[in-house]
Amino acid sequence: MDWISPRTLKRLGMLNMNQRNVDYIARYNERSSYPLVDNKLKTKLVVAEYGVKTPKLLQVVKQQHEISHFREMAEELNGFAIKPAKGSGGKGITVITGRDEDNFVKASGARVGAPVLERHLTNILAGLYSLAGTPDVAIVEDLVESSPTLARYSHQGVPDIRIVVFQGYPVMAMLRLATTASDGKANLHQGAVGVGLDIGTGKSLNAVQFNRPITLHPDTGLALENIDIDDWAEMLEMASRCYEATGLGYMGVDLVVDANQGPLLLELNARPGLAIQMANGRGLLPRLRAIESLKRPHFTPEERAKYAMETFASF
Amino acid sequence: MTSPSRLPFYIAVFLLISAGISLAVWRHIELGIPWLTGEQRPVWMVEARVDFDGANDSVVASLNIPEQPPGFHILTEQAASPGYGFSIIDKSGSRRAEWTKREVTGPQTLYFKAQFIPDPGAVSTPPSQRPKTQRLFWEEPQATAVREILAQAEARSSTPESMTRELIRLMQPDTRVQNTTLLVAEENYLQLLVDMLNHSGIPARTADGLKLEDARRRQQLIPFLQIYNGERWLTLNPKTAAQGVPEDILLWRQGSESLLDVVGGGNSEISFSMLRQTVPALQLAAMQSDGNGLGFLSFYELPIEEQSMFRMLLLLPLGALVVAFMRIVIGIRTSGTFMPVLIAVAFVQTTLVPGLIAFLSVVSIGLAMRGYLSSLNLLLVSRISALIILVIFITAGLSIFGYQMGFNTGMTVTFFPMVIIAWTIERMSILWEEEGGQEVLVQGSGSLFVAICAYLLMSAPLAGHLTFNFPELHFAILGLILLMGQYTGYKLTELKRFTPMKAYD
Numbered sequence: 001m002d003w004i005s006p007r008t009l010k011r012l013g014m015l016n017m018n019q020r021n022v023d024y025i026a027r028y029n030e031r032s033s034y035p036l037v038d039n040k041l042k043t044k045l046v047v048a049e050y051g052v053k054t055p056k057l058l059q060v061v062k063q064q065h066e067i068s069h070f071r072e073m074a075e076e077l078n079g080f081a082i083k084p085a086k087g088s089g090g091k092g093i094t095v096i097t098g099r100d101e102d103n104f105v106k107a108s109g110a111r112v113g114a115p116v117l118e119r120h121l122t123n124i125l126a127g128l129y130s131l132a133g134t135p136d137v138a139i140v141e142d143l144v145e146s147s148p149t150l151a152r153y154s155h156q157g158v159p160d161i162r163i164v165v166f167q168g169y170p171v172m173a174m175l176r177l178a179t180t181a182s183d184g185k186a187n188l189h190q191g192a193v194g195v196g197l198d199i200g201t202g203k204s205l206n207a208v209q210f211n212r213p214i215t216l217h218p219d220t221g222l223a224l225e226n227i228d229i230d231d232w233a234e235m236l237e238m239a240s241r242c243y244e245a246t247g248l249g250y251m252g253v254d255l256v257v258d259a260n261q262g263p264l265l266l267e268l269n270a271r272p273g274l275a276i277q278m279a280n281g282r283g284l285l286p287r288l289r290a291i292e293s294l295k296r297p298h299f300t301p302e303e304r305a306k307y308a309m310e311t312f313a314s315f
Numbered sequence: 316m317t318s319p320s321r322l323p324f325y326i327a328v329f330l331l332i333s334a335g336i337s338l339a340v341w342r343h344i345e346l347g348i349p350w351l352t353g354e355q356r357p358v359w360m361v362e363a364r365v366d367f368d369g370a371n372d373s374v375v376a377s378l379n380i381p382e383q384p385p386g387f388h389i390l391t392e393q394a395a396s397p398g399y400g401f402s403i404i405d406k407s408g409s410r411r412a413e414w415t416k417r418e419v420t421g422p423q424t425l426y427f428k429a430q431f432i433p434d435p436g437a438v439s440t441p442p443s444q445r446p447k448t449q450r451l452f453w454e455e456p457q458a459t460a461v462r463e464i465l466a467q468a469e470a471r472s473s474t475p476e477s478m479t480r481e482l483i484r485l486m487q488p489d490t491r492v493q494n495t496t497l498l499v500a501e502e503n504y505l506q507l508l509v510d511m512l513n514h515s516g517i518p519a520r521t522a523d524g525l526k527l528e529d530a531r532r533r534q535q536l537i538p539f540l541q542i543y544n545g546e547r548w549l550t551l552n553p554k555t556a557a558q559g560v561p562e563d564i565l566l567w568r569q570g571s572e573s574l575l576d577v578v579g580g581g582n583s584e585i586s587f588s589m590l591r592q593t594v595p596a597l598q599l600a601a602m603q604s605d606g607n608g609l610g611f612l613s614f615y616e617l618p619i620e621e622q623s624m625f626r627m628l629l630l631l632p633l634g635a636l637v638v639a640f641m642r643i644v645i646g647i648r649t650s651g652t653f654m655p656v657l658i659a660v661a662f663v664q665t666t667l668v669p670g671l672i673a674f675l676s677v678v679s680i681g682l683a684m685r686g687y688l689s690s691l692n693l694l695l696v697s698r699i700s701a702l703i704i705l706v707i708f709i710t711a712g713l714s715i716f717g718y719q720m721g722f723n724t725g726m727t728v729t730f731f732p733m734v735i736i737a738w739t740i741e742r743m744s745i746l747w748e749e750e751g752g753q754e755v756l757v758q759g760s761g762s763l764f765v766a767i768c769a770y771l772l773m774s775a776p777l778a779g780h781l782t783f784n785f786p787e788l789h790f791a792i793l794g795l796i797l798l799m800g801q802y803t804g805y806k807l808t809e810l811k812r813f814t815p816m817k818a819y820d
Contacts, residue, residue, distance in 0.1 A: 004814045006805050008506060011817055018643060019803035091749060126695030126743065215816055281819040 001087065012281030015274060020250075022147060025149045026287065028167065028249025029270050036246045037268040043141055043246075049266055050245040052238050054265045055081070055258075056142035065120050074104075079143030086128040088269075090187045092129030093280065094120055095157070097143065097284050098135035107156050127291045144266075145259040153177050153227065155219035156184035161197070161235065163253045164272050168254075169295065170236045170308045171287040173197040174279040175227060179209065179219050188192045188275045193217060195224050196280030200313020202232030206281045213281075235263045235304060238306075240301035242268055252276075287312055321801070328794045336788030352780040356599050358390060359431045359527050360590045361565065365575060367583035371421030374579035376414040377404075378427060383439045384566040385550065390430040390599070399425065407819060409572045419580060429693045430592070431565060432599060439468035439569065441547035446518040446737065465515045474590050475517045476558065482511065482730065483540075483556040505538050505553050516541035521575060522550060524564040525587055532588040536567060536574070597784065614783060627660065629782040631790045634659050634769040641765045645797050646806030649762040650742050657735050658762070659769035664730040671763075674731060679760075681707050681740035682747075689744065702737040 009016070015024075028111040030169040036042050044054045049242065059073050074080070079098055094117065095107040103111040121138050125130070146158040153159060161224030164172045175195045176302040178184045181191030188194045193214065196205035204227040216223055227277050242265070252272025255263050276290055277283055290311065298304045342348055347356075365376060367797065380403070396402045399414040412427050453461050468481040486508065505521055511637045512519035523536035539560070540553040548569070550560045558567060567587075570573050577583040595797075614625050634656035641647045649655050662670040686704050688698055710729055772778055781788055807815075 002814045003810050004817055006810065008820050009813055009816065010808070012820060014805075014813055014816060016809050017646070017805070022801060022803050122694060128695050182328060208815065211634055211815055213818060259430045278813070278815060280818070283816075309585065 006232045010285075011150050013285035013287075013289070014277055020271075020274065021102075022304050024120075024166075025271060028246060029251070034270055037248065037251065037270045038088070040087070041084045041085055041137065041202070041268055043066050043102070043265075043268050044139075047242060047245045047268075050241045050266050051265070052241050052245065052269075054141075055144050055256075057139060058142060061121055061125065061138040061140070064122065064125060067118050067125075070118065070121060073140070074114070074117070079096050079145075081141045082117065082124070082314045084140065085125040085135050085139055086127075086130035086132055086134070088129075088187050089126075090118060090190075090220060092120075092124055095143065095184070109156075113140040122301065123184040123255040144256050144264060145262060147257045147259045149230070150175070150227075150257055153217055153220060153222055154226070155179050157182075157186055158188045158256050160266055161229065161254065161255045162272065162276060163236065163239040163256075164276060165243055165251055165253050166288055166291050167249050168240050169291050169298075169304045170199060170239045171291065171312060172280055172282070173199055173202075174238075174276045175204065175223075175229070177217060178283060180216070181209075188273065188279075193224070194275055194279035195227060197227075197229060197274070199236070200291075201315060202229035203227070203236075203315070205314060206279060207276045208275070211275070211278055230257070231263060232252050233309065236305035237301045238263055238265065243302070282314075319608050324801070328797050332791045332794035335787050335792075335794065336683050336785040338790075339785040342787070343742075346600050347596060348600045348784050350781075351582050352597070354596040355593040357433065357592050358386075358599070359433070359565065360592050361429055361431060361525065361527075361566075361567075362588050362590075363579075364586050364588070365414075365579045365583065367423055368423055369423050369580050371399075371418070372579040373417050374415065374419040374423075374577065376425060376578075376583070377576045377581065378412045378425075378470050378585070379568045379572055380410050380412045380561055381428060381565070381567050382410045382569070383437070383567070384431070384688070385439050385560050386433065386435060386437055386553040386562065387431040387565055388434050388437055391433050392427075395426040395428065396424075400816045403625075405771045409570050409574075412810070423580065433562070435562070439548060442543070446520075446543050448513045448516055448518050451514050452742070461511055461514065463644045465511060475542055476515060476549060478515070479519075479540070479542050479551060480556040480715075482508065483551070483553065484751040487554075494515035495757050505540065508540055508553055510754050512542060520548075520570055522566050523568040523569070524560065525589070527562040527563045527565055527589055527591075529591040531590075532586070532590065534587045536587070537564065538565075539566065542568060553589050553628045560753040562810055569594065597780075599612050600618045614664060614786070618802065626779065627663070628791070629661070629786060630658065630663070630779065632678075632789050633772050633782065634797075636792050636796055637769040637772055638765055639744075639796050639799050641768065643802055643804060644804075646808030647765055649791050650734075650739060650746065650758040651762070651763050654735060654739055655765035656733050656769055659773055661731045662770040662775050667767070667774075671767075672728075672768075674736075676713060677706060677731065677736055678740055678743070681706055681736065682744055684709075685740050689748070699741055702740060703733055706737045706740070745793065 028059060036046055041057075041060060041141075044057060048285065049052065058077070059070060061067060061070055062100075073082040076094075078096050079095075081096070082094045087093065096104045097107050098105040102109050103113055105111055124136055124138040127135045144158050145153070146178050150159045153175075154177040157175045159175055162174050163170045174196050176186040176188060177193040177195065179191055179193055183190065186192045188208075191210060193207055193209045195207045198205055203223055207224040209218060215225060235255055235257075238255065242251070244254050246268060248268070248270055250270075250272075253270065253271035254311060256266050258264050274284075298307055317386075340383075343350060363378060365378060367374075367376065369591055380392070381387075389775065392403070394412060394414070396414050398414045401415075402413055404411045404413050414425050438632075443664050453592065463481070464485055468485055472478040472481045486504070509519045511520055519540065521543045522539040522541050523534060524539050525534055528534075538553060540551045541548045542551065549558060550566065551558050553749055575583060575585050612623055635653070636652060637659075638649070642649065642652075658674060661674070664670075665673060685702060688701060691698075693701065710731070712735070714729060743759060746758065
C-alpha cells in the first residue's frame with residue numbers, strides 16, 4: 001500500500017473533505033441558498049437575471065399526467081437532454097443525440113423507445129434521483145452541441161469545465177472529459193478524465209483518471225497536454241457572476257462550450273468535489289486563504305476574474 | 316483554521332465530557348455502582364436463633380434487632396418461624412421483631428436473619444434530644460464510695476469521654492482502692508458503670524456486640540458501654556476504655572432495652588451464627604439505592620420490560636459514535652448513514668454469524684427480486700412497498716426453511732428491521748445500475764464492516780454495563796461526537812486517495 005503523509009498533504013495545501021465541509025461549505029454557504037443550486041430549474045431562472053446563459057429550456061414535466069405531452073413535444077426534436085431538477089452528480093441525466101425512425105439514440109449510441117424515456121420521467125418525478133428521495137420535476141433541455149475543438153477530446157458526452165468559485169473569485173478549474181469507463185458521463189468519480197486548467201490562461205496542466213495521472217485520453221488517444229480553452233476570461237467572468245446570483249461563497253460552476261452559443265452554464269454545485277486538486281496537481285488551501293485574507297474584495301465579476309487570472313496563474 | 320469564536324464550543328464540550336465522567340465517578344463512590352461487571356462485595360449474614368419451651372399458652376416473643384449499627388448497613392431482614400405471626404415494630408430508639416402464636420407447646424425455635432454490608436462510613440443517627448439521666452439512690456456505705464470515686468474521676472477529666480475513661484481506669488482490678496472493691500463485683504460491673512455515669516449526669520447505656528467471624532455458630536454477645544457526649548452516642552470497651560467499635564464488631568443491640576422477652580414460654584435462649592457471603596456489587600448498589608434518593612438516575616426503578624428496552628436504546632449512542640468515527644476519521648463509505656447501526660442492533664439480538672448469514676441472504680435474494688421489479692416500471696413508493704412485502708416473504712421463507720432444516724438460527728432473521736432492509740436493497744440496486752457492482756461491493760462491505768465494529772463494541776458486556784448503569788456517560792459520548800464534528804484533518808482514506816500528489820511535492 002502506498003500512502004502519503006499528512007504533513008506532505010499539508011505542505012501541498014490539499015483541502016480535505018472534513019475541512020471543506022466545516023471551514024468552507026458550512027461557513028460560506030447559506031443553507032437557504034441551497035435550493036437555488038440543488039434545483040436546476042431554479043438555477044436556470046436565477047442566473048438568467050445575471051446574464052449567465054444556460055441551455056434552452058424545452059419542457060418542464062411536473063406531474064405524472066404531463067408525461068404524455070412529452071411524447072408530442074419530443075416528436076419534433078432531434079437532440080435533447082432529460083434531467084432531474086434536483087439530481088446530483090449527473091445522476092438521472094439522459095442525453096438523446098438523435099433519432100432512428102421511432103427510436104431515440106442515446107449519447108452512448110444505444111437506441112431506446114419512447115416508453116423507456118417515459119419510464120425514466122416517471123422515476124424522476126418519484127424522486128429516484130433527487131437528493132433526499134423527495135418528489136422531483138423533470139426538465140427537458142436543448143442538446144448542447146459541443147464545440148468541435150473540445151469535443152474531439154471526449155469519448156461521447158460533452159466535455160464540461162468545472163470552476164471552483166470562492167467568494168466570487170474563480171480559484172481553480174478543470175476540464176472533464178467523458179470516457180468509456182464513465183459511460184459518457186463527465187463524472188470523475190465514475191472514471192471521466194479530469195484535466196487541470198491554468199486559471200491564468202485556460203491551458204491544460206495535468207490530467208488524471210481514477211485519481212491517477214495520465215497523459216493521453218484512454219479512448220481517443222489524444223495528448224491532453226496542449227488543450228487551450230477559448231474565451232477563457234469570459235468563462236471565468238460567467239463563473240464569478242454566479243456568486244452574485246446565488247450568494248454561495250464556495251461552489252462549483254459547471255460550464256460547457258456550445259458550438260453555436262459559446263459558454264453555457266450547465267449547473268451549480270454547493271459541494272464541489274476535491275478531485276480538482278488532483279487534476280491540477282495543486283492544493284486549494286493556499287488560494288482559498290489568499291482570498292480570505294484580501295482586505296478589499298473586488299466588487300465586480302470582471303475585476304474578480306482579472307484578479308484571479310493574475311494571482312493564480314501557473315505560467 | 317480555528318477562529319476564536321469556537322472557544323465557547325470547546326469549553327462547552329469539555330464541560331459536557333467532564334460532567335459526564337465526574338457524575339459517573341460520583342455515583343460510583345456514592346452509590347457503590349461498580350465499574351466492572353461481576354464485581355463482588357462481602358456481606359455478613361447473621362442469624363439469631365431463639366429457643367424456648369412453650370407452656371400451653373399464647374406466646375409473644377420479642378427480640379431486639381439492630382437499627383443502624385455503626386459501620387454497617389442492613390441489606391435484608393427476614394424471619395423464619397412457621398405458624399407464628401411476625402412483625403417488626405419500630406418504637407423510638409429501638410426496633411423489635413415480634414413473633415406471636417395462640418397455642419404453644421413443647422420446644423420452639425424461631426429464626427431471624429439479616430444481611431449486613433460493611434461500610435466504615437455508616438454511623439448511627441444521633442438522638443433528636445438529649446437523653447435523660449437518672450440519679451440513683453445509693454445506700455451507705457456505697458453512697459460514699461460512689462461519691463468519692465466520681466469526685467476522683469471528675470477531678471482528672473474535662474469531658475464526658477475523659478470522665479468515662481478515668482472512671483473505667485479507677486474501676487480496674489490493678490488500680491482498685493478500697494472504695495472500689497466495696498462496689499465492684501464481676502457480674503454487676505457494667506451496670507454499675509452505667510449507673511455511676513448516669514448518677515454523675517452523663518447519659519450512659521449498655522450495648523451488645525457480635526464478633527463477626529466466618530462460619531461461626533453459637534456466638535455470644537459482647538457487652539459494650541455507650542455514653543452520650545452531647546452530640547451522639549459513643550461506644551467504649553468497658554474494660555479497656557478503648558473508644559469506637561472495632562471493625563469486626565456488629566452492635567446488635569443499642570440502648571437499654573432488653574435483648575429478648577418471651578411472654579408465655581420458659582427456658583428462653585438466644586444464640587447467633589454467621590456467615591460471610593459475597594453478592595454482586597451491582598445488585599447491592601441497586602438494593603441500597605432503592606430508598607436513598609440518589610437513585611434518580613437509575614433505570615432500575617423502571618418496570619423490567621422498559622428496562623430491557625432502555626438497555627438496547629442506551630447502546631445506540633455507542634453505535635453512533637462508531638459510525639461517526641468510521642466516517643469522519645477513517646473515511647469508510649457506507650450505504651445509508653446509520654444503516655450500519657441498525658444492522659448492528661439486529662446483530663446484538665441474533666449474534667454475529669447467524670445474523671451475518673441471515674442479513675446477506677435476505678439482501679442478496681432481495682437484490683435478485685428487485686431486478687425484476689425494476690423492469691416493471693413502477694413508481695418509487697409502490698416499488699419500495701412491494702420490496703418491503705417481498706422482504707417479509709423472504710424472511711418468513713428463511714425462517715420456515717431454517718426451522719424445517721433444524722436450525723433455530725433461521726428465526727433470528729426476524730430481528731432485522733424490514734423497512735431498513737428494503738431501503739438498503741433499493742439503494743444497492745440503484746447503486747449497481749448507476750455505478751456498477753464494484754461500488755456496491757465497496758459500500759456494502761463498508762457498511763457491514765462498520766456494523767460489525769459497532770456490534771463488537773455494543774455486545775461487549777462492559778459496554779452494556781457502563782451505558783445502562785452510568786447513563787451519564789452518554790454526555791461524554793455526545794461530547795466526543797460533537798468534537799468529531801469539528802475535525803478538519805485528513806481522513807485515513809484520503810491519505811490513500813491523495814497519494815498521487817506525491818509527484819507534485
